[in-house]
Amino acid sequence: MSDSELNTTEQVASIWKLGGLKIPDLGKRVWQGVTERDLLGLSSQLAYNFIGALFPLLLFMLALFGLFASRGSELHGRLLYYLAQVLPPAAYDIVTKTIEEVTKNTGTGKITLGILLALFSASAGINSMISGLNQIYE
Incomplete structure (x- = not known):
């Protein structure tokens, strides 16, 4: 049956x-x-590569945010209002200063560097995922 x-x-x-x-x-x-099949080694390699891909992505996102959310724009004001609601005052001050610096010093160089580094590190993460899945499948 x-x-x-x-x-x-x-x-x-x-x-x-x-x-x-x-x-x-x-x-x-x-x-x-x-x-x-060295499963623990493969998992740590995958985690390392994807954690390493986060920082260039954040650089790209902050530079892009600075390009679109110039001082005085509605997006900038709404973001600061939302952050004031959810963050403690000390953290809000730090984040606000960082956002102000990023919006003042935004250029295409940061965006280009951020996207190139993000793509490079993300491709390393994807390659480690592919090799890990191939090794496990064998």
Whole structure:
């Protein structure tokens, strides 16, 4: 009888049989697969690459924000109002100073550098994901 001919209760019960494996045997096989394919190393490599891609993305986003949210614009005012509602006063002062500096000193060089670095680091993250998935699939 194929699995499609089983009712729901029988299908759920067959899942928990684990193909005749006992729980300790399943645990050993999982651990063996993790160590043989260096799963922990691959996951740390992937996390490192994507965390490293965040900072160039933030540089690009802040430079882009400075281009569109010049002082006195409605977007600038609404953002500062929202930040005043959710941030403590000390954090609000720091963030406000940073936003003011970014909007004053925005240029196309920062945007270009930010997008190039963001694309480069994001492609490194995607490449590590591809190589990790290929290694796991083998």
